[in-house]
Amino acid sequence: MISRVLIANRGEIALRIIRACHELDIEAVVVFSEADRGETYLEYADEAICIGPAEAAKSYLNIPAIMSAAEIADVDAIHPGYGFLAENQHFAEVCRDCGIVFIGPPVEAMQMLGDKIEARKIAEKAKVPVVPGSEGAIDSEAEALKLAEEIGYPVLVKAASGGGGRGMRVVHNDMSFRSAFSAARQEAEAAFGDGNVYLEKFILEPRHVEVQVMADSFGNALHFYERDCTIQRRHQKMVEESPCPVLDEKTREKLCSAAIRIIKQANYENAATVEFLLDKDKNFYFIEANARIQVEHPVTEMVTGYDLIKWQLKVAGGHKLDIKQKNIKHRGVAIECRINAEDPENNFSPCPGKIEQYVVPGGPGVRVDSHMCQGSVISPNYDSMICKLIVHNTDRAEAINTMKRALKEFIISPIKTTIPACLDILSHNLYVKNKVDTSFVERQLY
């Protein structure tokens, strides 16, 4: 069993992990950069060690500094949180080589799921549907056309070296395919210096649904149902909820079993999230797996009643996942809003600064995961998250009601926050009626 953990992260997730450690009588050591010196949440840790200056590269991403801190603090294990080094294979290797337990998957499992092409292959081996597409780059137009017909229109012609939503063209039929294909190759060549393109089925009006899974070192794997993360802006999640409001029990069962098959195929251990796209006909397609705990894990904790961080610590310490799948139930509806220091009226530009007044909401069904308090400073060096506001109630209408109340109660000043944007989303007819897809926020609101 683990007795002393170093938390290689900051902010709300660091505090979350400190709390789980303390409930398990594990000592929590937290690292911090000069930018986070004096933050209140550090006082909750048993020990806090400054490891570097503000820049993440010299502090929270600085492997030697973190390992040095782990050494002087004499810890058994390191929890990487999310972001930073959480999915860094080299870091996981270094921990292993130093005899320190990495609270996450084994290096090989992280490698397999971290590589998108490898992950797709694992999904296919596990007989999980993936977004249909070409195996690799396509050279000839004739081959491309044939494949497009096989996949079924509409298709996406994607630049192999593209990214950030660039170098993609949607094609709806044979007639426009030729010109679209050659134009895409030319654009790719000009923009990325690599004219290679490949094909993927273009999923219409997708919902983004992910499954929370956990596996131990004894071959046991469990799921904790799904979360719907369709409410996004520029690929950043804003609102998450569980259960997915449009899933029937049969599809839910298939989805969650598929996630477990992938995890087992990869010999995975500890927490992971398997992500899918759900099309309007309720077909799901694997897109990727995240080999870490996620920001929105509290949503799952509220509907299932299990503390996922504590389970991460227990599993890493060699504890068996002694829960029966049939005993994991989901109850009611939970919704999470991410509250960031950003100005919705100004293209969500970050608003770093000092919080002069901070009053959190409360009452039944309200949970606030936050490291902030009055006097906290939002640093421009890291992400702009202030907190996560999570609510839980008996059904979706009640949960939306509670969330709106809680958002209105929340006082954060003088900095601008995304609270008004969250209220707009929660009040929008399409959101309430479940007629949203991943383009909703950008098309309807911002």
Next chain:
Amino acid sequence: MAEKDSDLRKIEELIELMKKNDLAEIEISHGEDKYHLKRSQPTPQVVHQMPFAGGVPAADAGHVHKVQSAGTTEEADHNLIDITAPIVGTFYAQPSPDAEPFVDAGSHIEPDSVVCIIEAMKVMNEIKAETTGTIAEICVSSGEAVEYGQVLFRVKPD
């Protein structure tokens, strides 16, 4: 002469009081009498005494000593430069267990002078002074864990 005796006795009492309570400075006013004692290593010196009306000034009046005690007063801190840890790890004052320390209090240092070692992950990192002056204070001891930014030495610049 009686007054002078009682002055001396008072001063001696004050000196004892300061020693007993480890005070660096004491100032007492009593009517028109005023005693101001400032302590430097190793014995307290009388800095200033107001003579009572019409009296003869005490023999020691007028000495002003610069305080150089271990429990530094605010004046001493203003001029010192801190050498801080550039990495987190274990501090070692000497290159190897049996060797002499790199520096002592009073050692003169140049920017390239090695002042200590910080061990991180079995790598012995030599830490350079990056300043010119004299070591005024050594703030950590060998074998102690230090964090990034922790003050290791205080240096009196040239």
